Amino acid sequence: MKNKKDNLSYDEAISRLENLVNQLEEGEQGMDDLTKMVKEASDLVKVCKQKLKMTADEIKKAFDEE
Amino acid sequence: MQQQAISLLSLNELIKRTLDSNLSPTYWVIAEIGELRAGVRGHAYLDLIEKVDGNILAKIRGNIWSYTYQSISRNFESVTGTSLQGGMNIMALVTVQFHELYGISLVIKDVDPNFTLGERARKRQEIIGRLTNEGLMDLNKQYVLPVVSQKIAIISSITAAGYGDFINQLDQNSQEYKVHYRLFQAAMQGKDAIPQIIEAIHQIEEALIEENFDLLVIIRGGGAQTDLDCFDDYELAKTIANSSLPIITGIGHERDESIADLVAHTKLKTPTAVASFILSGFREFEDRLHRNLVGIERYVQTRLKTEESGLTDKTHILFNIFQNKLNKNNLLLDRYAQQAKRSALYKIDKERIKSDHLAQNLRKVVTRKLNKSEERIQQIEKTIDRLNPETLLLRGYTKTEKNGLPIHGQDLAKGDELVTYTKLTKITSVINKLEKNEKQEG
Numbered sequence: 001m002k003n004k005k006d007n008l009s010y011d012e013a014i015s016r017l018e019n020l021v022n023q024l025e026e027g028e029q030g031m032d033d034l035t036k037m038v039k040e041a042s043d044l045v046k047v048c049k050q051k052l053k054m055t056a057d058e059i060k061k062a063f064d065e066e
Numbered sequence: 067m068q069q070q071a072i073s074l075l076s077l078n079e080l081i082k083r084t085l086d087s088n089l090s091p092t093y094w095v096i097a098e099i100g101e102l103r104a105g106v107r108g109h110a111y112l113d114l115i116e117k118v119d120g121n122i123l124a125k126i127r128g129n130i131w132s133y134t135y136q137s138i139s140r141n142f143e144s145v146t147g148t149s150l151q152g153g154m155n156i157m158a159l160v161t162v163q164f165h166e167l168y169g170i171s172l173v174i175k176d177v178d179p180n181f182t183l184g185e186r187a188r189k190r191q192e193i194i195g196r197l198t199n200e201g202l203m204d205l206n207k208q209y210v211l212p213v214v215s216q217k218i219a220i221i222s223s224i225t226a227a228g229y230g231d232f233i234n235q236l237d238q239n240s241q242e243y244k245v246h247y248r249l250f251q252a253a254m255q256g257k258d259a260i261p262q263i264i265e266a267i268h269q270i271e272e273a274l275i276e277e278n279f280d281l282l283v284i285i286r287g288g289g290a291q292t293d294l295d296c297f298d299d300y301e302l303a304k305t306i307a308n309s310s311l312p313i314i315t316g317i318g319h320e321r322d323e324s325i326a327d328l329v330a331h332t333k334l335k336t337p338t339a340v341a342s343f344i345l346s347g348f349r350e351f352e353d354r355l356h357r358n359l360v361g362i363e364r365y366v367q368t369r370l371k372t373e374e375s376g377l378t379d380k381t382h383i384l385f386n387i388f389q390n391k392l393n394k395n396n397l398l399l400d401r402y403a404q405q406a407k408r409s410a411l412y413k414i415d416k417e418r419i420k421s422d423h424l425a426q427n428l429r430k431v432v433t434r435k436l437n438k439s440e441e442r443i444q445q446i447e448k449t450i451d452r453l454n455p456e457t458l459l460l461r462g463y464t465k466t467e468k469n470g471l472p473i474h475g476q477d478l479a480k481g482d483e484l485v486t487y488t489k490l491t492k493i494t495s496v497i498n499k500l501e502k503n504e505k506q507e508g
Contacts, residue, residue, distance in 0.1 A: 014442070021446055024453040030470045031455060031487050038454045045447050052443065056436055063429050 008044075010051045017044040078166040085164050092161050092175060099154050100125065108132030110150075114158070114172065128160065128172035138177050145179035146186070148295060152257065157181035186295070193300045193325055202307035206331045209312035214351045215280040215344050218247040219273070219311065221266045223254045228287025228318055228337035235341035243348040248277070254286035259296040264305045271310055281344070282311040284326065285337035287318025297324035306330055316340035459489040 008016070020041040023029065029037060072080075100113035100122075109132045116124040130138060143149055150156070159176040197203050218236075222229040229249070236245045250269050252262035263284065270282055284306075296302065297317055303325045306313050312331035316339055317324060327333035334340050451457060455465055466473050466486045473484065478500055486493040 010439075014439075017446055021449050021453075024450065027453070027472060028475075030467055030472070031465055034453075034455050038450055038456070041446070041450045045443055045450065048439075048443050052436060052439055056433075059429065059432050059436070063425060 008047065010048060010055075013044050013048050013051065017041055017048060020044070075166055078164070082164045082166065085162060085170075089162050092159055094157055094178075095160050095172070096155065096157050096181070097124075099150065099152050099156060101152050102150060105129075105132075108135065110135045112152075112174075126170065126172055128158075128174050130174045134175060138174070142177055142179045142182070146183050150177065151295075154182060154295070155185045186298075190298050190325065193298065193303065194328065196300065197303055197307065197325070197329060200304075202304055203329055205307040206309060206313055206329060209331055211312055211331065212280040212347070214347050216244070216246055217277065217279045217281075218245060218344065219270045219277075219279040219282045220247050220249045220285065221252050221263055221270070221282065222249060222285045222337075224249060224251055226254055226286055228285050228316070231287070232283075232285050232316070232337035232341045235338055236344065239345050239348075241345070241349065241352070243345060245344065245348075248273075248279075255294070255296065257296075260299045260302050263296075263302055267305050267309055274310060279311055282309060282313045283316060283337075283340050283344075284313060284330070285316040285318075285340055287316065287337045294324060297326040299325070302326055303329045314340050314343065455487070459487065462489075464488050 020037050024034070024037055024041070027034075095114070097114035097116055100115040102110060102112040105111055110130040112128050112130070114126050114128050115122050139149060148154075157178045158172075158174045159178075160172040160174050162170065163173050164170050194203070220229070220232070222232070233247070236247065239245075250266040252266040253259045254263075267282070270279065273279070294317065297315075306326055307329045314332045314334060315324075315327050315330040316334045316337040317327065318336045323333060332343070334343055458465065464486050466484050468476050468478065468482055468484055470485075478497060480497050480500060482497045484495050484497060486495060
């Protein structure tokens with residue numbers, strides 16, 4: 001499960017995240033599902049943040065190399 | 067009247083006595099020697115004659131006794147340079163002698179050589195005067211001698227020593243010049259000399275039709291310095307002067323020039339001098355050729371050097387021109403290269419600025435996008451945080467479900483079983499009463 005998350009692209013990750021947020025907003029889930037979804041969303045947030053950080057680092061590196 | 071006859075001897079004795087008593091012991095007589103013969107014992111026998119216009123008017127025999135003849139000859143030759151001979155005018159001291167057997171004759175006691183000398187000089191002067199008057203003295207001298215005389219007509223006697231010397235010198239010259247010659251024989255002394263030499267000149271004139279002689283030489287030499295009077299002859303001098311060829315004489319005598327020498331084109335003392343003269347023409351010509359060749363060679367060398375140095379100069383000039391052109395072109399190329407470099411650098415700079423600009427823009431865009439993404443994530447994070455039941459439960463809120471689903475949106479009725487989650491507990495309850503939430507109305 002963890003591996004699957006890591007393999008996601010940023011766009012896939014954010015898309016899934018947004019989907020999850022929408023579902024959460026609707027609040028139609030039971031407590032257990034809700035907790036799982038929050039957990040997954042939090043993980044995806046981490047993944048997205050990590051990817052953004054990597055991207056920012058790479059961009060910085062790329063531009064500063066000139 | 068009949069005279070008494072006497073014997074011949076008596077008569078001759080009478081004549082002898084008469085002559086002896088009437089004549090002086092000696093007389094000086096002027097006469098021409100008609101003929102001179104040498105006798106066996108050294109005596110000389112001669113005729114003395116007197117001629118006028120070729121006619122003999124007087125003639126008498128004479129003799130010179132051996133002892134006297136030797137003395138007279140010696141004295142005569144030493145003064146005149148010539149011997150007593152026929153045709154010569156002399157002044158002689160004579161004694162008239164009559165011999166009963168041999169008749170009348172003169173015994174010559176002495177001969178005055180000065181008379182003959184003067185006589186000859188007078189005669190010679192007379193001939194020279196005549197030749198001058200007739201314009202013959204310088205006639206032969208008008209020819210221009212050939213530079214190189216290769217064909218020569220020779221008048222000489224084959225037995226003459228001078229002829230042999232002449233031929234040897236021509237044939238055996240060290241330079242090996244080839245000289246063609248042909249001998250026309252003639253006596254070179256004595257009474258036959260004049261007609262034979264004249265005849266030889268005529269023969270040569272005739273031979274000229276077939277043979278192109280360059281020169282005629284009359285040579286004689288090696289003999290005694292006597293018998294040269296023939297070369298003072300008028301007819302011979304005239305023939306020489308009128309010759310079609312230039313004539314060189316080499317008669318070989320030490321005394322004054324003969325008339326033949328005077329009328330000839332060139333006179334030289336000996337036959338060998340004539341040979342040397344002819345060969346010197348060859349030598350001079352060859353020298354001149356050589357000098358010309360040297361001159362040509364020198365000129366060619368100088369010219370070659372001049373041309374060579376001119377060529378070198380031109381090469382240098384050409385080289386300099388090319389070098390200048392090359393340098394100019396190099397400078398031009400350098401300038402073009404600099405210009406190209408400058409243009410390229412300018413363009414590169416421009417592109418760099420452009421790309422830098424683009425990069426900045428890109429960075430901005432990317433950063434903006436990134437920031438936007440981050441913002442979104444933060445928003446999502448906040449939303450998640452907000453929606454996280456844990457957070458709500460922590461703050462004291464609860465969550466109630468019916469049949470495992472949130473109760474909002476479900477129909478609730480009395481007696482329905484509800485499950486309520488708190489932070490620490492799960493409460494199962496049954497609905498006892500349903501009322502409207504007044505706070506939420508309106």
